[in-house]
Amino acid sequence: MTAFEDAVAAVLLTLRPGDVMTYGEVAAEAGRPGAARAVGSFLAHNGGDVPWWRVVTSTGRLVPGHETEHARRLRAEGITVRRGYAVRAGR
DNA sequence: TATCTGACGATAG
DNA sequence: CCTATCGCCAGAT
Numbered sequence: 001m002t003a004f005e006d007a008v009a010a011v012l013l014t015l016r017p018g019d020v021m022t023y024g025e026v027a028a029e030a031g032r033p034g035a036a037r038a039v040g041s042f043l044a045h046n047g048g049d050v051p052w053w054r055v056v057t058s059t060g061r062l063v064p065g066h067e068t069e070h071a072r073r074l075r076a077e078g079i080t081v082r083r084g085y086a087v088r089a090g091r
Numbered sequence: 092t093a094t095c096t097g098a099c100g101a102t103a104g
Numbered sequence: 105c106c107t108a109t110c111g112c113c114a115g116a117t
Contacts, residue, residue: 004114023099027113036099038114044098052098063098070098 005042007031012050017077020088022058056086 001009007030015021021029023036032038036058043052053073056062062070062084071081080087 002114027099032113034100034111035113037097037112038099040098041096041114042098047098055098057098058100065098 004030004032004035004038005046008039008042009046009050012052012054015051015054018079018089020054020056020074020079020086022056022060024058026055060085060088062086 008026011021011026011029023039024034027033027035027039030039039055043050043055052063053070054077057064062074062081067084071084074081074086
């Protein structure tokens with residue numbers, strides 16, 4: 001595990017059921033603003049060890065290619081999903 | 092060291 | 105709303 005990957009995992013583990021963050025936000029919290037793409041790459045290979053479903057794209061879109069599974073998990077935490085978009089509390 | 096790749100992001104059309 | 109581009113980062117070759 002690289003320091004970056006460890007930091008990303010740590011950030012995701014602080015999320016509570018119902019919370020959602022974008023790839024960019026996670027990258028910034030992990031100390032690497034702009035590394036959103038790297039976050040996605042990390043989750044793609046380590047989604048089994050972290051709550052990846054609490055991460056969406058900057059526009060609120062669900063993970064491309066995993067929309068069905070993603071929507072299922074989000075709804076399980078009370079997060080509203082419409083036409084492939086996660087609706088964050090307050091909007 | 093050079094290139095390619097990908098669960099990204101912002102902008103323009 | 106969708107595609108095309110360009111910029112960005114970390115990892116793999």
